[in-house]
Amino acid sequence: MTHSIPRSVVKNLDLFRAVPDKDLDTVLSLARPMRLNTGDTVFQQGEPASQFFVLLHGHLKVVQTTADGEQVVVRYVIPGEVFGIAKAMQRPAYPATCLAVEESVVLGWPSSEWDRFMTGNLQFAANALQAVGQRLQDAHSRIKELSTEEVEQRVARCILRLIDASGEKTDEGIAVNFPITRQDIAEMTGTTLHTVSRLLSAWKDQGLVITGRKRVIVCKVDDLIRLAEGAVSGVDRSAARKKPVEPF
Amino acid sequence: MTHSIPRSVVKNLDLFRAVPDKDLDTVLSLARPMRLNTGDTVFQQGEPASQFFVLLHGHLKVVQTTADGEQVVVRYVIPGEVFGIAKAMQRPAYPATCLAVEESVVLGWPSSEWDRFMTGNLQFAANALQAVGQRLQDAHSRIKELSTEEVEQRVARCILRLIDASGEKTDEGIAVNFPITRQDIAEMTGTTLHTVSRLLSAWKDQGLVITGRKRVIVCKVDDLIRLAEGAVSGVDRSAARKKPVEPF
């Protein structure tokens, strides 16, 4: 045994659910653990997809950069999830960049092992398919939202999703578990950091959320759900609207 | 043999690529063919996912309806593609409605057979994963476009994608192979039929495309590519912008 990774570490991962212990031992023996500091990249967009990974601890951000330098946050990876499985879908290169937003620990395998895992264990194949299927559903939800909803709804839904996937109960409300900026939220919802900032400020005034540098805590979840579902907010849009001066 | 489906019909489908003939015979014996008229639905959003399908001939539209009745076109299914594989991703119900936009022929299997195919043949599992992976990539592209590009680029790209996936060379240019309305294009690009109509009209004036009822033919592919990549169009946006009357 080259590493001292306990079997229990992978046993509870979705990707390895219901995979027999003897196969898990093989899996473990091939795993390469990796420690990351905030800002470290696991892989870069366009780079050959030489490995696939599971996140054990921390949080990662997956970002696509467009031709003209704009960025889109594809998703956040939370502990227990697989990522970087480009090769499994027959892509030679990673389609996005993946970086740590806080100290994190990942487990990596050479992409060549993917096929071995697939062929060696049917449960593994089914688990992988389900994981990708779930992501496809999520992507379609996002497309629907970007196509039909207004910014406020989208941002509300985005934050709800964040606390749902990775929220932490505090005495003030439910907090997003990892550092996230207005810019990040904007890149997830197809808007600008300015608009996100204005929305959060308005919500803060109404006591809906508590905000801080790279921090969001939701106090009134129900009210936020109402906004996500299209209720009209109390945000005063008329502030900017000026009544034109009557020409006599 | 209950049906007279020739083996060659499924042999060339991506989903069954490299699957041995003996397995194909099993697959065929369980297949249920179905003929569809324009407007017929294969399945409805929310309905239990009792079957999965392959399109043999024609074209289908996959549509999601939002809570408030708006529609989003998820994708068009072209001959040879799998669809309705909700159950493979462990979803109990279809997440969208699927309907024929022209006369079509599909092949259906009971969802329960999916697992049998998966376990019976590893190549099948890999093919399925690749198909879903490709769709995930497509979905991410769309998210990126909806987030960062303007309407004209998105519509241009949408039409390019249509002729790429299902274009037919004519002596006037490359035609979209199936009936499609301005409304459909709008629902694919997150805009309104009005805006799509205006864009197509402008492009028609410039000789970029030829349009008709439910028809689009691209004459100058290169120019359209240029638009999709963000070149400024010749569309006169100032038409609507009125110079306010000088008050003396």
Next chain:
DNA sequence: CGTCCCGTTGATCCCTATCAAATGTAGTGG
């Protein structure tokens, strides 16, 4: 040949991007 359905086009409005600038906050090195 009338009736849908699809497409076109004008006019107006407003949500939100953009431009601009100030304030606040964590981290760092002297």
Next chain:
DNA sequence: CCACTACATTTGATAGGGATCAACGGGACG
């Protein structure tokens, strides 16, 4: 420990890309 710096956030002002509202025109199909 504080000044310095880099990065995050806030907030105001303005403008414009498209949605929306409204009406008409035209082709297909029964």
